[in-house]
Amino acid sequence: MKPDIKLFDSDGKRLDGRKPDELREIKIEVGVLHRAEGSCYLEWGGNKAIAAVYGPREAIPRHTQNPLRAIINARYNMAAFSVEDRKRPGPDRRSREISKVISEALAKIVLTERFPRASIDVNIEILEAEAGTRCAGLTAAGVALADAGIPIRDIPVACAAGKIENQVVLDLGKDEDNHGDADLPIAISPRTNEILLMQMDGHLTLDEFDTALELAMKGCHIVSDLQKKAILKKYQNIEEV
Numbered sequence: 001m002k003p004d005i006k007l008f009d010s011d012g013k014r015l016d017g018r019k020p021d022e023l024r025e026i027k028i029e030v031g032v033l034h035r036a037e038g039s040c041y042l043e044w045g046g047n048k049a050i051a052a053v054y055g056p057r058e059a060i061p062r063h064t065q066n067p068l069r070a071i072i073n074a075r076y077n078m079a080a081f082s083v084e085d086r087k088r089p090g091p092d093r094r095s096r097e098i099s100k101v102i103s104e105a106l107a108k109i110v111l112t113e114r115f116p117r118a119s120i121d122v123n124i125e126i127l128e129a130e131a132g133t134r135c136a137g138l139t140a141a142g143v144a145l146a147d148a149g150i151p152i153r154d155i156p157v158a159c160a161a162g163k164i165e166n167q168v169v170l171d172l173g174k175d176e177d178n179h180g181d182a183d184l185p186i187a188i189s190p191r192t193n194e195i196l197l198m199q200m201d202g203h204l205t206l207d208e209f210d211t212a213l214e215l216a217m218k219g220c221h222i223v224s225d226l227q228k229k230a231i232l233k234k235y236q237n238i239e240e241v
């Protein structure tokens with residue numbers, strides 16, 4: 001499909017000057033909220049997200065309890081002021097869907113069997129959105145879970161690849177998301193490459209899908225290194241005090 005705006009310049013660079021396999025700039029700060037067990041502030045290009053983890057604590061109401069394991073309750077919310085056309089506040093179909101897929105992804109990585117009847121609540125607030133917020137939110141949640149000291153098999157991480165002007169690229173920005181052909185966000189456990197979340201918007205051929213998946217995996221590993229660096233930075237500083 002031909003986009004209505006040009007997404008590559010004559011040098012093959014993208015609108016924001018990136019190469020096809022380049023991520024937007026990412027900044028991660030750990031432990032920004034003091035009333036949460038664990039927290040993370042993350043900037044990913046124009047996205048700004050906060051994740052806060054509470055628990056494990058007794059799941060309420062009691063009928064939500066699982067006698068064998070903890071339930072993971074991720075709540076993704078985009079602030080009304082996070083996008084140019086003010087978003088109607090409160091949950092909608094999209095945020096319910098994102099909360100569900102993130103909860104399921106995190107449940108695969110947390111040792112939930114250690115906390116029967118408990119809930120682990122993960123609040124993800126998107127303060128500014130510029131495409132890729134579910135990846136930014138899940139990546140922040142992974143860091144917040146580690147900061148909370150919750151037993152996890154690995155620190156989950158997310159990244160998307162997509163297709164614009166018939167080319168597979170890493171980490172779509174806002175215009176690329178709006179005018180591109182496909183978006184493939186994934187989340188993985190970087191230690192095992194197990195896929196924890198995979199969604200797709202648009203159309204890819206099988207070959208394009210394979211290329212996009214490989215690229216998104218590469219992106220996940222780069223972001224994973226940044227997560228670990230941010231966590232080390234916080235805890236090394238504490239040790240030095």
Ligand code: UDP
Nearest residue numbers: 083084087129130131132133134135174177
């Ligand atoms: N968006 C918006 N209003 C909405 C929902 C989304 O402006 O109600 C924008 C926002 O910038 C978001 C982007 O559209 O990041 C892409 O949304 P999508 O549903 O693809 O999820 P995301 O890429 O953020 O995970």
